[in-house]
Amino acid sequence: MNNAISYARVSSVEQRERGLSIEAQIRFIRKYARDHDLKIVREFVEVETAKVTGRPRFLEMFEFLKETPGCKIILVEKTDRLYRNFQDMVDLDNLGVDIHFTKEGAIVGPNARSSDKFMHGIRVLMAKNYSDNLSEEVRKGLHEKVLRGEWPHGAPWGYKNNRETHTIDIDPAKSAFVKWLFKRYAVGDISVKRLHEEYMAFNNGIVLGKSYISKILSNPFYKGQMLWKGSIYPAVHEPLIDTPTWETVQLVLDASSKPPYARRYKLFTYSRLIKCCYCGCSIVGEIKKGKYIYYHCSEKRGPCKENGYIRQELLDEQFLAAIRKLKMDDNEFEDQMKAIQTLKEKEKADIVEEEQCLRNRIKEVQTELEMLYRKQRDLSSHRFAIRDEHDSILEELSDLTERLKDIQTPRVSIYTDHERLLDFANRAVKLFLNGTLEIRRKVIETMFEGIVMEEGQIQVKPKIQPVSVENYQQ
Numbered sequence: 001m002n003n004a005i006s007y008a009r010v011s012s013v014e015q016r017e018r019g020l021s022i023e024a025q026i027r028f029i030r031k032y033a034r035d036h037d038l039k040i041v042r043e044f045v046e047v048e049t050a051k052v053t054g055r056p057r058f059l060e061m062f063e064f065l066k067e068t069p070g071c072k073i074i075l076v077e078k079t080d081r082l083y084r085n086f087q088d089m090v091d092l093d094n095l096g097v098d099i100h101f102t103k104e105g106a107i108v109g110p111n112a113r114s115s116d117k118f119m120h121g122i123r124v125l126m127a128k129n130y131s132d133n134l135s136e137e138v139r140k141g142l143h144e145k146v147l148r149g150e151w152p153h154g155a156p157w158g159y160k161n162n163r164e165t166h167t168i169d170i171d172p173a174k175s176a177f178v179k180w181l182f183k184r185y186a187v188g189d190i191s192v193k194r195l196h197e198e199y200m201a202f203n204n205g206i207v208l209g210k211s212y213i214s215k216i217l218s219n220p221f222y223k224g225q226m227l228w229k230g231s232i233y234p235a236v237h238e239p240l241i242d243t244p245t246w247e248t249v250q251l252v253l254d255a256s257s258k259p260p261y262a263r264r265y266k267l268f269t270y271s272r273l274i275k276c277c278y279c280g281c282s283i284v285g286e287i288k289k290g291k292y293i294y295y296h297c298s299e300k301r302g303p304c305k306e307n308g309y310i311r312q313e314l315l316d317e318q319f320l321a322a323i324r325k326l327k328m329d330d331n332e333f334e335d336q337m338k339a340i341q342t343l344k345e346k347e348k349a350d351i352v353e354e355e356q357c358l359r360n361r362i363k364e365v366q367t368e369l370e371m372l373y374r375k376q377r378d379l380s381s382h383r384f385a386i387r388d389e390h391d392s393i394l395e396e397l398s399d400l401t402e403r404l405k406d407i408q409t410p411r412v413s414i415y416t417d418h419e420r421l422l423d424f425a426n427r428a429v430k431l432f433l434n435g436t437l438e439i440r441r442k443v444i445e446t447m448f449e450g451i452v453m454e455e456g457q458i459q460v461k462p463k464i465q466p467v468s469v470e471n472y473q474q
Contacts, residue, residue, distance in 0.1 A: 004038045004073035004100075006030075007061055009046035009081045022047075025077045032102040033075060041071060058088070065095050074099045146228045149236035156221050157212070158240055168237045174206065175240050178222060182241045185217060186248045186427075188435035191256060192217070217249050243416070244423035248431065251442045269437045270295060270315055273444060277454040279304045285312070295453075310456045318458050319444055323432055326425040326447065326462055336422055336466060344413050351407055358404045365397045421447070421464040 008025040022045060033040050042064060046057040065071060074097055076082045082099070083089055092099065098109030142152040151168055155161045158178035160171045177199070185195055196210040208216075216222070223246040224239035225232050241249075268285025276283060276297040284298045286309075293312040297304045328336065372390055425447065432443045444451070450461040 001037050001039045002073060003041045003068075003071040004033060004075050005061060005064065005071060006033070006040050006043045006075040007046070007058070007082060008043070008077065009055075009057075025081065028077060029075045029102055032100065036100075038073060038075065038100075040075065041068075058083075062091060062095070065097060072097045075102060076100070077103050079104065143228075146226060146233050149226075149234055151221070151226055151235065151237065156219060157208075157216060158222065159237065170238060170240065177202075177204070177206065177208075178216060178240050181213060181216060182222070182245055182249055185252060186245050186431075188248075188252050188431045188439045192253075214253075217253060220246070222246065242423075243420055244427065247420050247424060248427065251431075251446060252435070252439055254442060256436070256438060268293060268295075269312065269441050270319075270444070273441060274451045274453050274458060276304060277452040277459070283453050297453075308456060310453075314456070315458065316440075319440075319460075320429070320432060322458070322460050322462075323425070323428050323443070323447065326464060327429060328422075328426060333422070333426060337419070340415050340419050340422070343415050347413055347415065355404065355407055358400055358407075362397065362400050362404065365393060365400065369393050369397065418464065425464055 006026070006029045008022055008029065010021045026043065026045075030040065032038075044057045044061040044064075046055055061074075065074075072095075074082070074092070076099065078101055082101075083092070096110050098107055098111075100107050145152045155168045155171075158171055158175045159168045162169045181195065181199065184190065184198070185192070190198075192214050193210060196208070196213050199208060199213065220227055220232060221235070221237075222239060222241045223243050224235050224237065226235045270283065271285045272282040274283040274295070275281070279297065279299070279301050281298045281300045281304065283295050285293050285295050288294050288309075294309040295312065295315060296309045369390075372393060428443050428447060432440055435443065447463060448460040449463055450459075452459050
C-alpha cells in the first residue's frame with residue numbers, strides 16, 4: 001500500500017460554512033484511495049482563493065512532500081481544486097510527484113504519457129481562464145452595482161450592512177457622532193487633532209483614531225455619493241450630512257492640509273490673491289513696525305501707479321462686506337433653492353427625452369442599414385456606388401450609440417455647484433469671522449474670482465449668480 005496525501009479546497013469561507021464542497025471532496029477522495037489501495041497519511045484543507053500563489057495549506061503540503069521522501073502521491077478532486085496558475089503546476093512538477101485527479105480519472109507524474117501531460121496542460125489553461133473570467137465577472141458585477149447607486153463593500157463607519165435587504169442602513173449610535181464631527185469641524189476654528197481630543201473626551205466607549213476621523217470627514221459617502229475607482233457616483237443610501245456642510249468641511253480640510261514649510265505667506269491672508277488693476281502684478285503683504293500687516297503692489301514689472309499701502313484690517317472689512325452682500329434672507333434663499341430644484345427636474349426631463357429620441361433614431365438607422373444591405377445584394381454590380389452611403393450610416397450609428405452611452409452614465413447635475421455655493425454664501429460670514437487665516441483665504445477663493453485692487457479698494461466678481469427658470473436653456 002502506497003502512502004498519499006489529499007488536498008481539498010473551497011474558494012470562500014461561506015462555501016465551507018454551507019457545506020457545499022469540502023466534505024463531498026474528502027469523501028470522494030477517501031473512497032478513491034480505498035479503491036486504489038492507497039493510504040492517506042495526511043489531509044490538507046484550504047478555504048480561500050487559489051488565484052494567487054502563496055496559499056498557506058498549499059505551501060504546507062508542498063513542504064511536507066519535500067520533507068517526506070516516502071510520500072509521492074497527491075490525491076485531489078479536480079484540476080481547478082489544486083491550482084489555477086502555472087507557477088503552482090511548475091512547483092509540483094519539480095517535486096516529481098504523481099497527482100491523481102480523482103473525479104477526472106487522470107494521473108499526471110514523471111512517468112505519465114506525453115498525451116496525458118498535454119491534456120493536463122489544457123485543463124490547467126482552462127482552469128486559469130475560468131479564474132480570470134470569474135474575476136472579470138466579479139469586477140463587472142461590482143461596477144453594475146455602483147451604477148445602480150449601491151455600495152458594493154462593507155458599510156462605512158456610521159452605517160451598517162442590512163443582510164436581509166442587502167442594503168446599507170444608518171447606525172443610530174455611530175451616525176450621531178458622525179454628524180457631530182462634521183458639524184463641529186465645519187465651524188472652522190479647530191484642527192483635526194483637537195477635534196479628535198474633543199471626541200475622545202466624550203468617553204463614549206467608541207474609539208476613533210485621528211487619521212480615521214480625517215477619512216470620515218473627506219468621504220463623500222456621508223453626503224449621498226460614492227467614490228469608486230477615482231470617479232464620483234450618486235448613491236441610493238440616506239445621507240447623514242447635507243452637501244453644503246460637507247463642502248464646507250472640505251474647504252477647511254484643504255486650508256489646513258498645507259505643511260508649515262509650504263506656507264511662505266502664512267501671515268498674509270491675501271498675498272497673491274489680489275491683482276493690481278494698473279499693472280496686473282500681485283498684491284503682497286509686508287510687516288511694518290514688527291506687528292502691522294500692510295499690502296501693496298509687488299511692482300514686479302517696474303514702478304506702478306498703485307504704490308500705496310493698505311492695512312489688512314481694512315481689507316478684512318471690505319471682503320466681509322462683499323461676502324455679506326451675497327447672503328440672502330430666508331425668502332430669497334428659499335426662492336433660489338426652489339428655482340434650482342425646478343431646473344434640476346427640467347434637466348432630468350430633457351435627458352429622458354433625448355434618450356428616447358436617440359433610441360428612436362438608432363432604430364431608424366438600423367432599418368436604413370438593413371435596407372442598404374438588401375440593396376447591395378440586389379445591385380451587386382453597383383456595390384461601389386453605395387459604399388459611401390454605407391460608411392455614412394455606420395458613422396451616424398456609432399455617434400448615436402456613443403451619445404446614448406454618455407447620457408446614461410450617472411452624473412452630478414450642472415446645478416449642483418450653484419446649489420452648493422448658494423448655501424455656502426449663507427454660512428460664509430460666520431466661517432470668515434471664526435476661521436484661521438488659511439480658512440479666510442479659502443472662503444475668498446471659493447466665493448470670488450477676478451479680484452483686483454484700485455486705490456485701496458477691492459473689486460470682486462462673485463462666482464455665484466442668481467438663477468432663473470425663465471432663462472433656462474436646454
